Amino acid sequence: MSSRLSIALAAGDGIGPEIMDATLELFKAAGVMNHADFIPVEMGAAVFAKGNSRGMSDHAIRTTEECGILFKGPMETPKGGGGKSINVTARKLWNAYANFRTFKTLPGVETVYSKAGIFIDMCVVRENIEDTYGGVEHRLSNDMIQCKRLISAPGCDAVHRFAFQTARRLGIKKAACVHKANIMKMTDGLFLDRFKAAGRDFPEIEQSDVIVDALCMNLVVKPQQYQMLVLPNLQGDIVSDLCAGLVGGLGFAPSANIGNHISIFEAVHGTAPDIAGRGIANPTSLILSGIMMLRHMGLTVPAANIENALLATLESGVRTGDFGDKTKPSLGTRDFTNAIVERLGNTPKTVAAVEVPAANSKLPERAPTPTGQQVIRTFKNVVTHVGGCDIYLDTPLSPLALAEEMQRVCQDTPFKLTLISNRGTQVWPTGSVYTECVDYYRVRFELKENVPPGSFGQSRCVALMDKVSEAFTICSYELLRTFDGVKGYSLAQGQ
């Protein structure tokens, strides 16, 4: 590897500067600085305090975009005042679509599982942009609020491709797609389908799928059965923190947010303001994130050396005050780091050492900087036909009274009323007297029997909506279409 690497560096708030100093000290001793420059940038509390609601200076944004890599310590999001989480902003701004976290039982870090003799070595790949994390929410009636859960085919493809490529690169033998496709049949069904499609190019990796609730039970009973889990955003958020708990908490688990242009490596634990500046913070999570970053950049030799030295240090009982055998003395951040530096070149004895490769890998090629937002697409040339529409009404009427009104409205249109549902349960034409309704109904109109699908476009639906709006508040609307002949909408429970 000839060319030097540049990394934007944001130390973070609270204990951030201390643990970042420690990590850089270790990097230096391991020869990382022979290959890479770290360029400090301004992010976090100080930037928020200047009234910048993103918490990062323009220079920080530009530098990160030039480097393509950001290494960051923990940061605070100010409560109130419109400041937004830097993590969330960064993922969205830079399209860091995959969150990658590894979880490994560390020697000297006692957990419920280590006490039971269970050794954990797994990773989680989480989709980082879609799902309910788009934050698209609407109050639709006095009593009803909606959040849109969005899952796209190209969004799924990006994360699945990253997962399988990572499994191949790291020698991970099996990957499981985690989902709730038995309930969210279309959205999580798509996530699962695209996992299977992407997996066809990786036949050497054993592939399976598991429902998220069953997975969480399995994880607490027998976590060692999993190697890589691939999940949608919310489920991935929950499961990755669960997995952190299995190995001792967020202080012992690294995290990366991976994009095609910019990737972010960070400690996900808090800023621990209570112990900030006292020189006693535990830098393990940031060191592990740094190791992950070095591997990502092709610096596989120092990554392996640092990891072995860290493992050798932990197994010798060296510890900071937050973990380990409390009967033994604990070290400050600096001494803890020096203990790792002293062990560079050593390998651990009680756990498997990481193999040190003969040379660093090739520097990964960076995609050219886009000049404008790209539209990414998976399914093209699909034939769609309009089949009707779902209209959502804000009304306190009973289902029967509403059905009468709606049948009148659609009388002289190509549509008939086929369904009224409330909170997903059909309440007309059939329903149970026990179903309790709220002031937000879905009314479904579909083509009359004698009207073939594809007879016309959406204009008749908009005209119908116009008619309905004369007497009712329409809070929401969806066009019903077939895609290559398959209905693009679910049936109601009971329909």
Add this chain to the structure above:
Amino acid sequence: MSSRLSIALAAGDGIGPEIMDATLELFKAAGVMNHADFIPVEMGAAVFAKGNSRGMSDHAIRTTEECGILFKGPMETPKGGGGKSINVTARKLWNAYANFRTFKTLPGVETVYSKAGIFIDMCVVRENIEDTYGGVEHRLSNDMIQCKRLISAPGCDAVHRFAFQTARRLGIKKAACVHKANIMKMTDGLFLDRFKAAGRDFPEIEQSDVIVDALCMNLVVKPQQYQMLVLPNLQGDIVSDLCAGLVGGLGFAPSANIGNHISIFEAVHGTAPDIAGRGIANPTSLILSGIMMLRHMGLTVPAANIENALLATLESGVRTGDFGDKTKPSLGTRDFTNAIVERLGNTPKTVAAVEVPAANSKLPERAPTPTGQQVIRTFKNVVTHVGGCDIYLDTPLSPLALAEEMQRVCQDTPFKLTLISNRGTQVWPTGSVYTECVDYYRVRFELKENVPPGSFGQSRCVALMDKVSEAFTICSYELLRTFDGVKGYSLAQGQ
């Protein structure tokens, strides 16, 4: 208690009949039949096989509705063929809005946590109807599928009220609301707000809230810190299975689905077809669900006696083949049950015995059967004003090209284009070149500065939509309103 109780009884599939026989045997020995009649009903595989897609006969539905209580064994949902899960149908059909599950470390049931000396005694109350479980899904473009996440104020109120009343009834001292309101600010924000509102009537119960991912980490690290967790549907689904894992799996955790009219008590584990009919199945989960049912019906004396006998049996090392000390012999279902019957009147020695009350409690009063669907309401007399609309387009255009078109469309209307977002991230008027877009955009129109809110109703929005639809496919639409002056819609990331 003078009047007799009636309970609809569905033994279930696979091992269902064996474990149900065992449970009824135990009930009989404990004197339950002096107070209650069990009326067998047809549900499950045999009913599905007759082509009934609900898996329950009309008689079963009628009987359950008359009794108000259904006690059921595990049931299969046939794969394919349109058969629907009986559990889901029952919750929706009978509005069983709260799922209640308890998790308690049992003597003789070894788990990772029992080995670490951690004793678990907690419960989960899960909202059972709303969230993404309404199954309202639409394919909105070639590449984008949406699932509606719906959270209503009366839906929240019902589950929170049940949770607090249950805590009071069972002497539970603290309850935590679990949520993801830092991301789903409006929907989970509502869930959390209504928890706090309901909690005001229960000042003796310590109340707190915790974000779901942090909770899951805490649960694997230190589960004994929680007593009652109250969650929205999906998060509750995940967390309750996680908790089952903490105490040894679904075979050791009871479950109830509670409604105002009909409540369902069931074993949530599978039908175990591989061992069905061999007389070796473990009836513990169904017995525990039965104990929960007896308490719910006011039969607190036999409930306590059976629970004490079960605990005394388990602590003595009596076991079925699926758990316990494998060096000791295991019993079949019948002998395991007889061992419990023999211990009726005994109390456990190694764990706390359940207090046996002097007399059964009063039979709970049942609400009168509704004659039609009720509309339940929380917020009334709210003043709403139209502020614009979000229109969602299926288009492969770039954000800039789309913005030009949309500005032209709204030129002679009271609206201006304020925002275009893609997957929740703002891409116009500002945005990052790194944001990757899919073929599904949100376009936000809001009132021009000189138009005061409340100047007109929704008709101008529908007219605008009509104009947009001349050149674009509108896959979705939402009315933007203020409710008592507060915006009923979220801003985009970056807005």
